[in-house]
Amino acid sequence: MSKSLAIIFNKAPYGNQSGRELLDIALMAAAFDMEISALFIGDGVYQLLTNQQPDILHMKNHSSTYKALELYGIETVLVSSEDLEQRRLSESRLMPVSSLSNHKQINKTIAESDFVFML
Amino acid sequence: MVVRIDLSSLPRDKQGYLTDSSLWNEAVAMAISQEEAIELTEDHWQVINYVRRFYEEFNTSPSIRPLVKYLAKEWSKEKGNSIYLHLLFPDGPAKQATKIAGLPKPARCI
């Protein structure tokens, strides 16, 4: 049976490289046929905002790579509705790549995964 | 009329991938494909163009699985499969098509 991996995004993009590095891990693990979930909690929900333009900071825009998750076979992409609400964000401001979820469901996914990554 | 390109004048990494994808054009593709011992047919060009589109859309070079899915969806169900792609690019479709398309090597190419 294939191993499962939960990747937790919990920081906003561009202040550090964690979003981009976690994405690399996700896409690499996908090549090994692992069962992967990408989970967006806390300030990690900002990773999914539309209209990011980091070129203004001379940084590479990794946000469009989130749209490729499905092509890499990563279908469990969950975002915490509580954390969105706390940040006054509506789902309409996010790229259409994730499903709205909640802490309870996300915690369950983490508990059921063989490996968990967060940077 | 074929324009000959001197590949040694282009910045490339050790494995022959262009380090600046904006320097790519069709003449560069032909020169790299010669190195790879591939004669480019219409279907090769289709794959190369879709690989470049993938990179523009997702800001990453595709590995084989997402490339197959993408081609099946965007191009052709019959041709977007790994057997056909291996016939076109015998050393590995993701590896060779991205090189000829002037893109970085897919980080997770195994």
Place this chain on the structure above:
Amino acid sequence: MKTLYILNNPQLFEQCTLAMGTQDALLLIEDAVVLSEQQSSDENHFVLEEDLIARGLNSGSSWNKKNYNEFVALTLEYNKSVSWL
């Protein structure tokens, strides 16, 4: 004596604002710009525009925006700057 507080860590908003006096101002930069959608604005509250644009947050914030040049002018307007990291 007025001080410009420059905050880049969204976790430290309360700690930073507690340290501020009435004449002081706050500028959010880098990851802390997300706070400009969560906290109410104030005339002494500023946010770096380039960092908002980079993150797709430019339209949602009601805070006073400063671009890089205005950021420099702002540091000159205050007696000193404190970077809250």
